[in-house]
Amino acid sequence: MSRAAQLLRAAGVRATRKRVEVLAAVLGADRAVAPAELWERSGLAAFMDRATLYRTLDLLAERGLVLRTLGPDRAFRYCAGGGAPAGMAHGHFYCLCCHAMRCLPQAVLAVEQALPPGAAAGHVEIRVDGLCAACRAAGARPEA
Numbered sequence: 001m002s003r004a005a006q007l008l009r010a011a012g013v014r015a016t017r018k019r020v021e022v023l024a025a026v027l028g029a030d031r032a033v034a035p036a037e038l039w040e041r042s043g044l045a046a047f048m049d050r051a052t053l054y055r056t057l058d059l060l061a062e063r064g065l066v067l068r069t070l071g072p073d074r075a076f077r078y079c080a081g082g083g084a085p086a087g088m089a090h091g092h093f094y095c096l097c098c099h100a101m102r103c104l105p106q107a108v109l110a111v112e113q114a115l116p117p118g119a120a121a122g123h124v125e126i127r128v129d130g131l132c133a134a135c136r137a138a139g140a141r142p143e144a
């Protein structure tokens with residue numbers, strides 16, 4: 001059984017082919033991806049329509065299998081954590097030039113250490129906007 005199928009089963013979600021393929025595509029991405037990127041890169045178009053892709057991503061997010069993060073461009077991105085346990089809160093770095101969103105698996109740890117004594121974090125969302133190394137090297141400026 002694939003890793004995606006195992007994760008679905010462990011979360012009590014029926015491992016249909018579409019769910020397995022969508023989760024595998026998110027797991028295989030090296031950053032947080034927008035549905036349109038997944039659609040173009042992963043071959044999902046061969047056996048589902050866009051509405052099904054969006055619905056499936058939302059289901060995976062609700063079940064904690066992927067994390068859904070809003071970018072400053074108001075588009076959701078989905079990721080598997082970049083090393084953090086699947087679906088677990090973690091930070092993101094968003095490049096204002098190339099719009100790539102990278103996972104920062106360690107960023108939430110620092111926040112949890114900064115909480116008042118005895119407090120427990122619920123929902124945590126950390127997004128740092130800036131310029132990635134490649135865009136800085138190319139002399140890019142952030143888009144307004």
Ligand SMILES: [Zn+2]
Nearest residue numbers: 095098132135
């Ligand atoms: Zn960039």
Ligand SMILES: [Zn+2]
Nearest residue numbers: 032079081103
């Ligand atoms: Zn992420």
